[in-house]
Amino acid sequence: MAESHGEAKGGEAKGTASAHTEAEGGHGFPPFQKETFPSQIASLVIAFVALYVIVSRVALPKVGAVIDARQKSIDGDLAEAQRLxxxxxxxxxxYETELATARARAQAIGAETRDKLAASSEAERKALEDSLAAKLAAAETSIASTRATAMSNVRGIAADAASAIVQQLTGKAPAAKTVEAAVDASLKGTA
Structure with a gap:
């Protein structure tokens, strides 16, 4: 066990010594060494040129094609949206024109129907008024005829009644011409 500690200490001392040697002018971190700068720059330029060629010849055309396709798709979609x-x-x-036309037709049909119905009802009213006027005239004629008949009967009835009353009161029948003259005079006064 003691040996393992000694090896660890010796290894530690060896690592420290090599670090000092590199820092004093030995071999340090390769990218920072002056001797390797030209080769590193040449490698960097070659790598950059190769990367540039690959990107410009392969990747950028594909990206450009994707961008162009996307732009064409967007333009097509915008054109389609505008068309729609x-x-x-x-x-x-x-639709608005048809709706306005339909409204105008409906109003015209409504007005025409209203006018037809008004004319029809006016004709029916006129016919009914004419019918009622004819019935009224016939009724008035009938009433006048009945009245004339009744009035002619009234004269005879009045003459008979007056003759009967005078006979009852006086006991003697009056002369027919006298009774008729008295009834005529009485009817002329009331008529």
């Missing part, structure tokens, strides 16, 4: 918008606006205008 124009179509929808045209359809909306056509």
């Amino acid at each position: 918008k124009d179509e929808s606006e045209a359809a909306m205008k056509a």
Whole structure:
């Protein structure tokens, strides 16, 4: 066990010594050594040129193609959206025009129907009024005829009644011409 400690101490001393040697001008970290700068720069330039050629010849055309395709897709989508918008606006205008036309037709049909119904009801009213006027005239004629008949019967009835009353009161029958003259005079006064 003691040997392992000694080896560890000796190894530690050896590592420290090599670090001092490198720092004093020995071999240090290769990228920072002056002797390797030209070869490192040449390697860097070659790697950069190779990377540039690969990127510019392979990757950038693919990226450019993707960007162009995407732009074409966007432009196509925008054109399609504009076309659909124009179509929808045209359809909306056509709809509004048809709606206005339909409203105008409906109003015209309504007005025509209203006028027809008004004319029809006016004709029916006129016919009913004419019918009622004819019935009224017939009724008035009938009433006048009945009245004339009744009045002619009244004269005879009045003459008979007056004759009967005078006979009852006086005991003698009056002359028919006298009774008729008295009834006529009485009827002329009331008529």
